[in-house]
Amino acid sequence: MQIFNGSSMIKTHLVPCNLCGSKNTSFICKARDRLHGVEGEFNYVKCSECGLIYMNPQVVPEDIPQLYPSNYAPHHSRNKKKRFGFISELCSYLTSMAKIRKEIYNCLDNESRVLDVGCGSGSILNDIRKRTGCQVYGVDISENAVQTAKELYGIDIFKGDIKDSTWQDNYFDVITAWQYLEHVNDPNQNVEKMCRLLKNSGWLILGIPNYKSLHAKWFKNKWFPLDCPRHLCLWSPQTITKLINKHGLKVEYIVYDMTPWSLIGSLQYLIYGDNLNPGTKNRLMYSRCLLVLMFPWTLLMSLLKCSDVIIVYARKQQANE
Numbered sequence: 042m043q044i045f046n047g048s049s050m051i052k053t054h055l056v057p058c059n060l061c062g063s064k065n066t067s068f069i070c071k072a073r074d075r076l077h078g079v080e081g082e083f084n085y086v087k088c089s090e091c092g093l094i095y096m097n098p099q100v101v102p103e104d105i106p107q108l109y110p111s112n113y114a115p116h117h118s119r120n121k122k123k124r125f126g127f128i129s130e131l132c133s134y135l136t137s138m139a140k141i142r143k144e145i146y147n148c149l150d151n152e153s154r155v156l157d158v159g160c161g162s163g164s165i166l167n168d169i170r171k172r173t174g175c176q177v178y179g180v181d182i183s184e185n186a187v188q189t190a191k192e193l194y195g196i197d198i199f200k201g202d203i204k205d206s207t208w209q210d211n212y213f214d215v216i217t218a219w220q221y222l223e224h225v226n227d228p229n230q231n232v233e234k235m236c237r238l239l240k241n242s243g244w245l246i247l248g249i250p251n252y253k254s255l256h257a258k259w260f261k262n263k264w265f266p267l268d269c270p271r272h273l274c275l276w277s278p279q280t281i282t283k284l285i286n287k288h289g290l291k292v293e294y295i296v297y298d299m300t301p302w303s304l305i306g307s308l309q310y311l312i313y314g315d316n317l318n319p320g321t322k323n324r325l326m327y328s329r330c331l332l333v334l335m336f337p338w339t340l341l342m343s344l345l346k347c348s349d350v351i352i353v354y355a356r357k358q359q360a361n362e
């Protein structure tokens with residue numbers, strides 16, 4: 042099955058559920074790219090056995106790079122702080138507080154090794170290194186990301202797929218993957234590799250969209266974190282826990298994000314349509330006023346455990362545990 046994509050062809054194929062292997066699904070929604078204008082429509086389905094939401098038919102692995110424009114933001118350095126001033130500072134503070142919890146930070150020293158998978162330009166690694174003095178490592182498939190990380194922060198990034206990396210097993214104290222797992226076509230193998238690279242009692246920290254959020258139900262295919270067609274799998278607390286348990290880790294806790302960014306993205310789609318038209322592009326995304334107004338609501342969503350983004354903290358168990 043092929044979908045025409047401008048001057049190139051994006052090929053798709055039917056795939057079984059990456060979590061449980063079942064081929065039984067129910068249709069969830071049809072969606073299109075509202076952010077970067079990749080041509081075509083893509084189906085999302087729900088696995089009848091385990092509940093995983095995934096794109097099916099799915100973009101074939103060799104065509105996945107075509108889904109990312111050369112100016113794809115996470116592959117470049119960004120500086121929102123200038124644009125949003127203190128509001129952005131506050132959101133960044135709240136987000137970073139959630140990202141790596143204090144008790145994990147406190148265990149890191151200059152002998153600890155932290156790996157960020159899908160590290161983009163390396164700004165998060167740089168921040169962790171500054172705070173703790175630990176050794177930082179990254180992996181990303183983007184040449185832009187690798188160059189930016191080297192130039193801005195002096196961090197050497199392994200360019201390629203985590204599954205092809207050559208670090209020895211039991212090497213890292215902490216492995217993080219922020220907004221990464223939903224982009225890969227084989228999350229099961231990715232998590233398996235991350236678990237092997239972790240030391241016993243090491244932490245795996247995954248930041249992912251939460252398909253069980255209230256906003257996912259409300260906005261459907263206009264839900265900002267759907268990010269069709271770049272998001273191939275969409276997780277819930279239940280399905281991500283199944284995946285993690287499968288590889289010998291235990292989920293210790295899940296943090297529910299309280300920032301309003303993704304809600305504002307969804308409202309942008311609802312009010313102004315696809316975020317492609319130069320006349321309306323990012324009209325709401327840069328509204329300071331809306332950020333402040335929406336915050337009490339997204340704080341409530343966080344308290345009710347139904348926010349758009351979750352951060353999962355899992356720990357590798359000792360062999361005899």
Ligand SMILES: [Zn+2]
Pocket residue numbers: 058059060061062063088089090091092093
């Ligand atoms: Zn399944």
